[in-house]
Amino acid sequence: MTPKRRVRGAPTPPVARPPVQIDRQIPPLAHTPMYVWHKFWGRKTWNVVAEYIKTYCPEGGIVLDPFAGSGIVAMEALKAGRKAIVCDLLPIATEITRLTLKPVGLEELRKTFERVARHVKSRILELYTTSCRNCRYSFPFTCAVWQRNRCIEIRYEACPRCGDRQARACGLTRPDTALLQKIERMQVKAWYPRNRLSYPDGTPFKEKQRYESLDELFTRRNLIALAWLMEAIEEEPRRDLRDFLKVAFTSMVHLCSRMVAISNPLPTSHHTPFSSTGWTQQSYWHASSFMEQNVWEKFESAVLGHQGLLNAKAESNEHFSDVKFARSLEDVLEGRTNVYIHCGDALDMMRTTVERHGPCVDYIFTDPPYDASVQYGELAYLWIAWLRKDAGYVDRLLAKEIVRNERQQKAFDVYHALLRNAFRLMHDFHKSPTPGMALRPEEIDAARFERIVIETAKRVLAERGEETPYTILINAIDPELARNGYFSELRTGLDVRAVLESRLGQEFVLVPMRLGGVEGKAWWFRDPSSVPRLETVPLSERVEQTVLRKLQERGRVTFTDMWKAISEEFPNALTTDSTSIKDALQAYGRPVGRGEWLLKSEYNRDEIRRTHTRIIAILAEVGKAHGADVWIGRPEQGDPLSEGFPGRQGELRQYATRTALAGLENAGNIQEVENIDVLWLRGAR
Ligand SMILES: C[S@@+](CC[C@H](N)C(=O)[O-])C[C@H]1O[C@@H](n2cnc3c(N)ncnc32)[C@H](O)[C@@H]1O
Ligand SMILES: [Zn+2]
Structure with a gap:
């Protein structure tokens, strides 16, 4: 007996093979x-x-x-x-x-940054001046919150003098408002881009929303700060170093726009009241409430921060x-x-x-x-324009x-x-295209194309032994078509989906299925009993058993370890999505610390064996009490009873009132029947 469902047959053992083909998923590693x-x-x-x-x-x-x-x-x-x-x-x-x-000299790069800092840092930071709500000391704030066209909140992490922190509901003081009004009236001599978010004939960008032009994406304060910053970078004499800082600038310019929503600091997220969600929408969208970030602080972290330019270059210089x-x-x-x-x-x-x-x-x-x-083209315009690479771009x-x-x-x-x-x-x-990649006449194509699609779909369904979503089928069918010189669509417009759908009600049916929490449809055989070589244990159960086995082998695993192990064991058509691995981990493990899973104690192997023995003994006794003959499965006959009931003597075989099953009616394969854990028998049935 195994936990949850009973599975006959062990999971497919891993097959060692030379690393000539990648036939499995590769779990992603973190970005540096x-x-x-x-x-x-x-x-x-x-x-x-x-x-x-x-x-x-x-x-x-x-x-x-x-x-x-x-x-x-x-x-x-x-x-x-x-x-x-x-x-x-x-x-x-x-x-x-x-x-x-x-490659770039890190010291030179840092010095260039410091020179820019000497030129503009204090001028920029003045735009964000506020006074401590506790001790009146004056210093630059971290960010402000805006609702449409009104600045409604100031936030700072720590007053440099008294450590006061304002993370919520800190309204503007009169000097804060006066500063904003002064900024609104300021004449800006420094350059900034005003490109319209539209094509030359006036058609607006697909991703344009409320804002008409790039400058409208920013508050006046941030626009001025950015313009001064770019001006200072442009003054750097060495072109190579200047280029690095300009692109450090574009790496953060969107974070200083009105397109960043206010993040919601939850215990489970890494957001703070001072961070923003970033430019997450793939459009020039507008948030009705947004965060106005301190431009200098953003630039500084784009250069010196953990994922900033200097760390990136320290790493890439090596490679x-x-x-x-x-x-x-x-x-x-x-x-x-x-x-x-x-x-x-x-x-x-x-x-x-x-x-x-x-x-x-x-x-x-x-x-x-x-x-x-x-x-890509429309969205990159913001960066392209600030880099002044916009001539002829649109x-x-x-x-x-x-x-x-x-x-x-x-x-x-x-x-x-x-x-x-x-x-x-x-x-x-490409130097050595796959033989047979030449294109063929249409008529021969259609028939061959259809055959490849249908045969591959059947093979995949049979190997998986379960209802399968379209995306998995297409991932197997596409490479098969490619190997035979086809794209996933013929020039006549015939494509994979059309071929499969034409066989609904014949070989295939669509069945309802939950996919990652959403109702969807999955493909399956209309008549599974007619399918030769149909895998009898559904893939998801094989995966689940493997997850359990690995947990038992290792005690503690990370999700990535598990994904890697599963991808290697279930290659090709047996590709498993990460949700089913997560589900199995949830069933058999419990999360501990950072992304690690520990085997739940009830699934510890000894515990499983104990429960198994106990249940067989109980079933045997119940059967006997009802006057039935009892059979104990061959593999279990030698299990010591003390495993299930400490103190009891002997082995499970003591319950068996039969020693052989020969002569049993309706039993096709007597060996398989003999492996069933417990049987109650009356006469030859
Ligand atoms: C899916 S993205 C590639 C992303 C990339 N794999 C990565 O990891 O960053 C597709 C790219 O194709 C580019 N692209 C679109 N039309 C192009 C064209 N005609 N010539 C060259 N590149 C083009 C887009 O600018 C975009 O960067
Ligand atoms: Zn203070």
């Missing part, structure tokens, strides 16, 4: 400062990218990422001794990549000491340098390169823009950005055609 010093949307997890590059790109080989974003692929390629060609349309993306890779930036892509192809960063359109770049050089990279890892989910988005965005007159078809083109070019770019 060099991966997060600058915000970027949709960052990929570094260790997953690293694993793929190390597995699929030969040492010294070239990796291509045409949609590189913040440059994770370039970073991991160089760390692993590979070379990289990366491209992104957005100058902020390539700038983050370049500055992450570029990229041998980086050699290429002036042209050929520098990398011909082995003179190890990274080429291209700011521009991926299609143009790939087309010209393929024309000139033919297939020339060993591996492609890319994370292309996904439909309309993130408007026109370039219109002409080149691959995204679905009606305001750019790019409906889904346009997005799709551009992306499809990108995939074709990637295919031509």
Whole structure:
């Protein structure tokens, strides 16, 4: 007997295999400062990218990422001794990549920061002056709370003189209000961007909301502070150091905008009354209540803070000491340098390169823009404008950005055609495409395509032995199609979902299922009994048993350990989502401290054996009392009774009134019946 449900058959044992294919999920590891010093949307997890590059790109080989974003692929390629060609349309993306890779003297960088501090720090901090509510001492506050266009609260962490702290409901004093009025009337000579959040013909950005232009995203106070700060950075004579500080500036400028909501400090969150939630909405949204952060303090923490520039560079200097930036892509192809960063359109770049050089990279890892989910181009405008890299920028988005965005007159078809083109070019770019990747006539295609989809879906369902959500099916079907030279859709528009849906009521049915707390539908066989090689123990139970076994083996595990163990044991079609691992951990473990789980004592192995023995003994006695013959399962016959009832003598076999089961009616496989824990028998039944 095992806890919860009874499972026949042991979980599939781990299979040792050479690390030539990645056939399992790779649990994400935490990001360190060099991966997060600058915000970027949709960052990929570094260790997953690293694993793929190390597995699929030969040492010294070239990796291509045409949609590189913040440059994770370039970073991991160089760390692993590979070379990289990366491209992104957005100058902020390539700038983050370049500055992450570029070694810099930490002392020089710190001195540059200190020089800027000497120029503007006190001038900026004056804009935030308040007086201690307890002792009247005057000093700069940490942040203010605004409701629409009114500043309603001042918050500070500690008065430097008396330590007074104001974290809630601290209204403005008369001098606070006077300071605000003075700021409103101030003439600002320093430059700041006023770009409109719209396309040249006046069509507003998709992600524009209330604010018309970039300057409206800030309170007057923060706009002035930011303008002075940028002016001081611009005065730095050395271009390389200046560039670092400018991008440290963009790493925090959004945190100084009106787009940061007031965070709710709960015991379970890391928020404080002084932190903000950050720019979490993927739009130029407006919060009716927002936090006005102290610009100098934000800049200081962007440079000196835990996840700030200096820590990021201390880390990246170690990894990229041998980086050699290429002036042209050929520098990398011909082995003179190890990274080429291209700011521009991926299609143009790939087309010209393929024309000139033919297939020339060993591996492609890319994370292309996904439909309309993130408007990278529009959202980066805030940073691009502050960096003064906005000349021609919006026109370039219109002409080149691959995204679905009606305001750019790019409906889904346009997005799709551009992306499809990108995939074709990637295919031509790659040195050794999978044999059979050539495209075939449509008619042969449709039949083959359908067969691959149906067969893969059946195999996956049979291996999992349980109702399965569409996302898991598609994750198995897509690579299978790719191996056979197909995209997940034919040019005729026939796609995976359409094929599967055409078989509903035939091979498949849809059944209701809760997926991560939401009602959804899952795919299953219409008639499971007709399926050959259908796994009899549902995957979720196998996973659950494995979680229990690992907990019993190790006593204490972290969630990541467990995820890793499960991913290795259940590869390919058996991919498990993290919720089912969490559920099993919750059932068999109890959380202790930071993300660790300890085996619950009732699931300790000895305890399970004790309960098991006790229950068998009780059932045997009940059966006997009712005049039935009793059979004790073969594996249990030798278990000492004292396990279940301390003090009692002998083994469980003493309850058995039969010694063999031969001759039993209706028993197909007598050996399996003999393994059942307890049986009550009357005659031959
Ligand atoms: C999903 S993001 C990549 C994020 C990246 N994997 C990371 O970890 O930071 C897709 C990227 O494609 C870029 N992009 C969109 N259209 C492009 C084009 N025509 N040429 C090059 N890059 C483009 C976007 O700017 C965006 O940075
Ligand atoms: Zn005080």
